[in-house]
Amino acid sequence: MSDALATTPAVSAPVPPAPATSAPAITAIPDETAYAEAVQLALDAAAAYYRDGTSALDDDAYDRLVRGIAAYERSHPGQALPTSPTGKVAGGAVVGDVPHTVPMLSLDNVFGAGQLADWAASLERRLGRPVEAWSVEPKLDGLAVSARYRHGRLTQLVTRGDGSAGEDVSHAIGTIVGLPGELAEPHTVEVRGEVMMTAEQFEAACAKRRAHDGTTFANPRSAAAGTLRAQDRPYVCELTFFAYGVLPPPGDESELATGLREMRHSAVMEWAAGQGVQTTAATPVAGVVATTLDQVNERVEQIAAARAELAFAIDGIVIRCDLAADQAQAGLSSRAPRWAVAYKLPAVEKITKLLAVEWNTGRTGIIAPRAVLEPVELDGSVVTYATLHNVADIARRGLMLGDSVVVYKAGDVIPRVEAPVVHLRTGQERPIEIPEVCPSCGDAIDASQERWRCVRGRACRVITSVSYAVGRDQLDIAGLGENRILQLLEAGLIADFADLFYLTADQVLGLERMGELSTTNLLAAIEEAKGRPLSRVLCALGVRGTGRSMSRRMARHFGSMDAIRAADAEAIQAVEGMGPEKAPVVVAELAELGPVIDKLVAAGVNMTEPGVTPRQADDEEEAAVSADLPLSGKSVVVTGAMSGPLETFSRNQMNELIERAGGRASSSVSARTDLLVAGAKAGSKQAKAASLGIHILTPEEFAALLTDIL
Numbered sequence: 001m002s003d004a005l006a007t008t009p010a011v012s013a014p015v016p017p018a019p020a021t022s023a024p025a026i027t028a029i030p031d032e033t034a035y036a037e038a039v040q041l042a043l044d045a046a047a048a049y050y051r052d053g054t055s056a057l058d059d060d061a062y063d064r065l066v067r068g069i070a071a072y073e074r075s076h077p078g079q080a081l082p083t084s085p086t087g088k089v090a091g092g093a094v095v096g097d098v099p100h101t102v103p104m105l106s107l108d109n110v111f112g113a114g115q116l117a118d119w120a121a122s123l124e125r126r127l128g129r130p131v132e133a134w135s136v137e138p139k140l141d142g143l144a145v146s147a148r149y150r151h152g153r154l155t156q157l158v159t160r161g162d163g164s165a166g167e168d169v170s171h172a173i174g175t176i177v178g179l180p181g182e183l184a185e186p187h188t189v190e191v192r193g194e195v196m197m198t199a200e201q202f203e204a205a206c207a208k209r210r211a212h213d214g215t216t217f218a219n220p221r222s223a224a225a226g227t228l229r230a231q232d233r234p235y236v237c238e239l240t241f242f243a244y245g246v247l248p249p250p251g252d253e254s255e256l257a258t259g260l261r262e263m264r265h266s267a268v269m270e271w272a273a274g275q276g277v278q279t280t281a282a283t284p285v286a287g288v289v290a291t292t293l294d295q296v297n298e299r300v301e302q303i304a305a306a307r308a309e310l311a312f313a314i315d316g317i318v319i320r321c322d323l324a325a326d327q328a329q330a331g332l333s334s335r336a337p338r339w340a341v342a343y344k345l346p347a348v349e350k351i352t353k354l355l356a357v358e359w360n361t362g363r364t365g366i367i368a369p370r371a372v373l374e375p376v377e378l379d380g381s382v383v384t385y386a387t388l389h390n391v392a393d394i395a396r397r398g399l400m401l402g403d404s405v406v407v408y409k410a411g412d413v414i415p416r417v418e419a420p421v422v423h424l425r426t427g428q429e430r431p432i433e434i435p436e437v438c439p440s441c442g443d444a445i446d447a448s449q450e451r452w453r454c455v456r457g458r459a460c461r462v463i464t465s466v467s468y469a470v471g472r473d474q475l476d477i478a479g480l481g482e483n484r485i486l487q488l489l490e491a492g493l494i495a496d497f498a499d500l501f502y503l504t505a506d507q508v509l510g511l512e513r514m515g516e517l518s519t520t521n522l523l524a525a526i527e528e529a530k531g532r533p534l535s536r537v538l539c540a541l542g543v544r545g546t547g548r549s550m551s552r553r554m555a556r557h558f559g560s561m562d563a564i565r566a567a568d569a570e571a572i573q574a575v576e577g578m579g580p581e582k583a584p585v586v587v588a589e590l591a592e593l594g595p596v597i598d599k600l601v602a603a604g605v606n607m608t609e610p611g612v613t614p615r616q617a618d619d620e621e622e623a624a625v626s627a628d629l630p631l632s633g634k635s636v637v638v639t640g641a642m643s644g645p646l647e648t649f650s651r652n653q654m655n656e657l658i659e660r661a662g663g664r665a666s667s668s669v670s671a672r673t674d675l676l677v678a679g680a681k682a683g684s685k686q687a688k689a690a691s692l693g694i695h696i697l698t699p700e701e702f703a704a705l706l707t708d709i710l
């Protein structure tokens with residue numbers, strides 16, 4: 001939640017996570033005072049948003065606020081203020097002095113296919129006939145402008161303003177890619193479209209501003225807004241234009257003018273492109289014409305899916321009647337045309353706080369910073385971490401601890417910090433500490449390239465990662481202490497733990513303090529480790545977020561390493577407890593570990609989970625767990641010291657055993673516990689289980705129950 005809302009508790013509300021297509025959240029407004037505050041807050045935000053992009057609110061917060069205002073006005077019609085933003089273009093917060101020939105309006109919104117169908121049905125009722133063709137285009141997230149051409153020359157550029165009059169921003173002519181100074185032919189027309197910044201232009205703009213005053217823009221839209229209106233900046237930033245309309249001068253009865261008025265929207269767009277004006281035609285989200293709502297929805301889904309990869313921001317899809325006659329007959333309301341609608345996509349950017357920066361040395365020795373954020377709900381999940389790429393990136397964005405930052409996340413994309421919101425700084429922000437030595441091993445940092453590395457490179461993490469992989473709960477290879485691993489590394493015999501499976505007796509014997517017997521023992525232990533269940537091999541890989549229990553759950557869910565490797569983020573997310581933030585990281589890290597896994601496979605290391613039939617790549621079902629296992633569906637807790645056949649079992653091995661027998665291992669006793677295995681010196685858990693009437697077994701009784709599996 002942004003600061004601005006936090007300081008006005010009367011109008012702030014928790015964010016209920018809403019699925020993409022459901023009705024949007026609103027800010028609750030309890031009384032008239034809160035209502036007046038909310039109106040003022042919305043006006044200030046909208047004024048700043050359209051002026052130079054320095055709103056204190058992100059779009060989602062603004063939209064919730066305005067919906068809250070509208071809801072309050074519906075239930076208290078007598079209290080509505082004349083300054084209220086509802087029902088007005090630009091929330092009524094903007095004025096202009098250059099009149100528009102035809103109003104530049106807003107768009108009504110729909111959320112989801114259901115609302116779209118309702119909107120289309122009411123439009124068709126109004127027309128008294130079915131709409132023959134729909135045009136479906138991306139809703140570009142920038143600023144609307146009207147570009148006036150006289151005899152083919154671009155003479156004036158005007159913002160939307162309050163819809164009836166805008167502001168002259170002709171000074172920007174010549175800095176906007178896609179808006180030529182001259183048309184291919186000497187026509188007099190008005191081209192309407194969106195001015196925005198591509199990701200690349202945004203980076204360049206941030207670099208220029210940073211060189212100038214040490215700050216950056218918060219996101220491409222606010223950078224575009226600020227840039228379009230800036231007149232006396234000592235630096236020039238490039239912008240991009242995409243057209244979505246062409247209007248002939250009112251009263252012009254020339255052949256071209258009448259032609260344009262009668263042309264389908266799709267044909268108008270082709271005409272504009274023919275004149276050298278940029279349209280979305282060449283982008284992956286080009287406008288299309290659809291004849292049925294099913295086709296419209298299909299294109300909506302395609303555009304939504306392409307969103308994360310686009311070089312520019314979109315916040316929805318615009319659906320309009322393609323035929324000029326339909327548009328003319330449907331007409332306009334005071335705020336929006338009746339023949340078009342915006343199908344809103346969920347917000348993928350929010351403002352939150354940068355709480356800390358963590359530094360980690362990756363498997364390849366790359367030292368990467370990671371942002372720790374005040375948790376924020378974004379595109380269907382709660383984001384707490386975001387990537388910061390590298391040190392140069394932090395410097396480039398001028399980030400500070402405590403900054404309000406714009407965080408971006410769409411679909412499977414790993415969340416990233418876009419930039420600080422400089423105008424929300426309080427003076428309490430502190431510099432981010434940059435590490436001077438490798439955070440993993442303490443050795444020096446090689447900072448010669450943009451991505452910093454530990455001077456040890458891959459070796460930095462190898463000792464820790466090999467020690468972890470051979471640990472008792474993973475591959476369980478006895479006789480491989482840190483010193484021994486270091487020896488193997490320094491002798492060049494291993495570079496990762498998969499290489500252990502290729503060691504020969506000669507190589508091992510060649511090491512210092514390594515006799516015949518210990519060599520035989522070590523190689524036997526390594527040989528034995530080849531048969532460990534998939535869950536342990538997976539755990540040994542050390543993928544972030546997949547510790548012992550998650551590795552077991554993944555192994556049981558997929559059944560084989562092949563199935564795990566074939567899974568995308570969505571499929572991985574189907575594993576219990578795997579959040580949408582973690583899933584893409586797991587997929588990325590597994591891909592990065594591909595060569596290690598291949599080496600393990602080639603060495604003959606087991607890649608399946610006992611008792612689980614591996615799922616096929618396109619299998620919708622859970623991997624089939626053999627039915628009627630002794631603990632099927634039971635929740636089991638283990639406490640006290642194990643004895644009898646289970647004497648040597650670690651807790652992790654006990655948990656594995658339980659899950660292999662079809663049960664669920666848990667660490668605490670509750671009403672949902674089915675069985676407690678209580679060994680000697682069992683304490684409070686046994687007492688609690690007894691009081692709850694839970695079935696209690698000794699380790700020996702439990703072992704007897706599982707003789708077939710042990």
Ligand SMILES: NC(=O)c1ccc[n+]([C@@H]2O[C@H](COP(=O)([O-])OP(=O)(O)OC[C@H]3O[C@@H](n4cnc5c(N)ncnc54)[C@H](O)[C@@H]3O)[C@@H](O)[C@H]2O)c1
Nearest residue numbers: 045046049055057058059062106107137139140144244318
């Ligand atoms: N963060 C803030 O403080 C703040 C303040 C005000 C408004 N906003 C945001 O602005 C949005 C409302 O703004 P609005 O009234 O400018 O826009 P809108 O959502 O009403 O849509 C109309 C605009 O869409 C644009 N557009 C993009 N692609 C188009 C296409 N293919 N065809 C036709 N039009 C296209 C045009 O600029 C047009 O003016 C809200 O989503 C709100 O979140 C944010």
Ligand SMILES: [Zn+2]
Nearest residue numbers: 438441454460
């Ligand atoms: Zn290191």
